[in-house]
Amino acid sequence: MEKEKKILYSGMQATNTLTLGNYLGALKNWVNMYEEYECFFGVMDLHSLTVRQNPAEFRKNARSLYALYVAAGLDPEKNCVYYQSHVPTHAQLAWILNCFTYMGELNRMTQFKDKSAKHADNINAGLFTYPVLMAADILLYQADVVPVGADQMQHLEITRDIAERFNNLYGDVFTIPEPYIAKAGAKIMSLQEPTKKMSKSDENPNATILLLDDKDTIIRKFKRAVTDSDTVVRFDEEEKPGVSNLMSIYRCVTGKTYEEIEKEFDGKGYGDFKMAVGEAVATELEPLHKRYDELMKEKSFIDKCIKENDEKAYYFSNKTLRKVHKKVGLTELIR
Ligand code: ATP
Ligand code: LTN
Numbered sequence: 001m002e003k004e005k006k007i008l009y010s011g012m013q014a015t016n017t018l019t020l021g022n023y024l025g026a027l028k029n030w031v032n033m034y035e036e037y038e039c040f041f042g043v044m045d046l047h048s049l050t051v052r053q054n055p056a057e058f059r060k061n062a063r064s065l066y067a068l069y070v071a072a073g074l075d076p077e078k079n080c081v082y083y084q085s086h087v088p089t090h091a092q093l094a095w096i097l098n099c100f101t102y103m104g105e106l107n108r109m110t111q112f113k114d115k116s117a118k119h120a121d122n123i124n125a126g127l128f129t130y131p132v133l134m135a136a137d138i139l140l141y142q143a144d145v146v147p148v149g150a151d152q153m154q155h156l157e158i159t160r161d162i163a164e165r166f167n168n169l170y171g172d173v174f175t176i177p178e179p180y181i182a183k184a185g186a187k188i189m190s191l192q193e194p195t196k197k198m199s200k201s202d203e204n205p206n207a208t209i210l211l212l213d214d215k216d217t218i219i220r221k222f223k224r225a226v227t228d229s230d231t232v233v234r235f236d237e238e239e240k241p242g243v244s245n246l247m248s249i250y251r252c253v254t255g256k257t258y259e260e261i262e263k264e265f266d267g268k269g270y271g272d273f274k275m276a277v278g279e280a281v282a283t284e285l286e287p288l289h290k291r292y293d294e295l296m297k298e299k300s301f302i303d304k305c306i307k308e309n310d311e312k313a314y315y316f317s318n319k320t321l322r323k324v325h326k327k328v329g330l331t332e333l334i335r
Pocket of ligand 2: 009010011012013044047133134137138146147148152155
């Protein structure tokens with residue numbers, strides 16, 4: 001592949017079902033990236049194994065994630081959308097990079113600290129080396145940019161450190177990736193505790209809008225969203241975090257500015273505003289639901305996309321892996 005377009009890489013773990021936060025903060029912004037970049041998006045199923053999974057459910061979630069990517073508008077003929085576990089180069093490079101990563105660096109990762117507190121009975125080595133596998137994902141494709149939410153910045157920094165260390169030893173093997181944080185939707189907050197991030201592992205079902213929630217559920221959850229005792233729709237994250245979060249969701253789905261939203265609801269109460277946000281989100285998700293249902297039935301189409309893109313990902317990533325093998329002095333395959 002000629003490097004005419006810059007390369008973009010991202011992905012999500014195949015754990016649980018996606019939230020409106022994952023959609024507005026990540027997926028929705030990926031859809032048109034192919035116009036500017038050569039894009040690779042992984043279903044990060046190897047990363048999901050760092051937390052114990054029920055095998056049947058896990059397999060279903062991974063398939064559902066792939067279908068959600070496509071239903072949201074990621075065209076698998078214009079983007080390389082593939083399964084991480086189907087492309088062996090990821091685990092192969094991760095091993096090598098493990099030998100170029102220090103325990104001290106990994107010890108500083110806040111996600112490791114958070115996840116080990118949450119899963120105290122299963123603090124496995126994979127959870128510890130999670131960022132090294134993520135570095136391998138990114139570096140294998142020589143990615144120039146990696147769109148992620150603010151919470152993944154630390155992992156991107158360690159990726160850059162590992163790449164620079166390797167390049168200093170062996171010459172320019174890896175492209176040093178830049179993070180790309182979307183302007184709108186980078187942090188959608190919980191509907192129940194608007195100072196906390198909307199997260200798919202939240203125990204309160206009213207705190208999160210799931211991407212596959214039906215219209216009634218979406219509207220009901222927005223009606224129950226925590227706001228404040230005032231009645232004015234005004235953007236002020238400090239004083240009015242609940243209302244501001246709803247405004248930022250409304251802005252993401254309608255494209256309206258905060259001033260336009262303030263004007264639209266001038267003199268109206270929170271009831272009307274919440275209803276409008278719920279309706280707008282449900283309308284945005286309606287075509288996605290329809291396409292998702294169709295895709296889950298079009299087994300052969302999805303299978304074909306997975307197979308072709310797995311092969312493309314392997315072809316591309318294997319070039320980097322072979323270069324790495326050569327540089328570190330592993331003996332070449334005899335053909
Ligand atoms: P968990 O709740 O289990 O930590 P998560 O909902 O944060 O999971 P990830 O798979 O870690 O989901 O994230 C996938 C992508 O979605 C990442 O790029 C992440 O930054 C983004 N993302 C997740 N939650 C939000 C949110 N509330 N607002 C904006 N972006 C988000
Ligand atoms: N750690 C990321 C998922 C992820 C990823 C990647 C994102 C795994 N490998 C490579 C971007 C690039 C997460 O939890 N969101």
